Amino acid sequence: MPSLKPIDFADIFGTTLDLLSETTRGAIGAHNWNYRVLEGPERDGIMLDLLQRIESRRLTLVQNEDKSRWERGWGENLEDFEKSGGKLEALLPKYIRPGLPVRLYGEFVQPEDPNFESNWYSIYRAWFVQRHLSGFKSIFEFGSGSGFNVAYVAQQFPGARVMGLDWVQPSVDIVEALRKEHGLNVAGRQFDFFHPDETLDMPAGSAIFTVGALEQTGTQWESFLEFILKKKPACCFHIEPIYEWYDHENNLVDYTAWKAHEVRNFWRGFPGKIIELEKQGRARILKTKRINFGSLVLEGYSQLFWKPV
Ligand SMILES: C[S@@+](CC[C@H](N)C(=O)[O-])C[C@H]1O[C@@H](n2cnc3c(N)ncnc32)[C@H](O)[C@@H]1O
Secondary structure (H helix, E strand, O other): OOEOOHHHHHHHHOOOHHHOOHHHHHHHHOOOOEEEEOOHHHHHHHHHHHHHHHHOOOOOOOOOOOOHHHHHHHHHHHHHHHHOOOOHHHHOOOOOOOOOOEEEOOEEEEEOOOOHHHHHHHHHHHHHHHHHHOOOOEEEEEOOOOOHHHHHHHHHOOOOEEEEEEOOHHHHHHHHHHHHHHOOOEEEEEOOOOOOOOOOOOOOOOEEEEEOOHHHHOOOOHHHHHHHHHHOOOEEEEEEOOHHHOOOOOOHHHHHHHHHHHHOOOOOOHHHHHHHHHHOOOEEEEEEEOOOEEOOOOOOOEEEEEEEO
């Protein structure tokens, strides 16, 4: 049975084996990465089901600046967090669903371990945070959701100030609770990608990151981009599904993600704009990497890293 090896992790992350730390290798070694590539009727069944969901729009859609879904979702996490007496596990978002097939190198595969995707994400996040965020004194997560990334980054770098921003109040309340109850060096603040708050103070040399958050802006990311160009953080790290990077003309698995992306009105056009800005000398692209791994519906973890100049 095939299995993800450290070399595959390095390849998926866009690094080399020698740059994976002992800790990362240890974490990889602690889980079961076996999977089965789905073929024949099983693969057709998944494909047909996805195409039917796409056609009938039975997918969560981004529309009309509607934040109610997020208010409800993060409100539940906030409640669980408070009930648990401030346990960080209560912040795990519910959208990584255990047991489902995942996307891997242009195939649908069924992992043996039902928590394959969430285990993978923990390792990916730990690698990303150590590799890219260490050394920054001021770090901002935009669209911080349940606050679990904010908590993790703040624990890794107690000397840094980590700010969690989101357009819904429960997310802000969670980050504030992380400061009050866990003594983390964090702060929460409301922020809307569609109407950026220019009064937000961003010290020189800051890093900003997003994880599956800009995906929610469809084609309306211009105001946020203008805001970033003005604030000039030292680095912008976007871990997001990237519409433009699927091989939708040659690969049917990719086609389903590409189509789902369109129907859901997810992030489109941003990578092209950054390339244009680079040509104009207003941005520098630091890294672009399609992550050939994702959930059943799309690949959510690709890397677009850049900086305004
Ligand atoms: C898929 S969740 C990701 C949350 C978190 N980054 C994570 O990794 O779990 C998308 C997040 O984007 C936020 N969001 C959506 N539209 C937004 C907007 N216009 N302004 C700010 N945040 C927004 C949602 O409230 C939600 O927290």
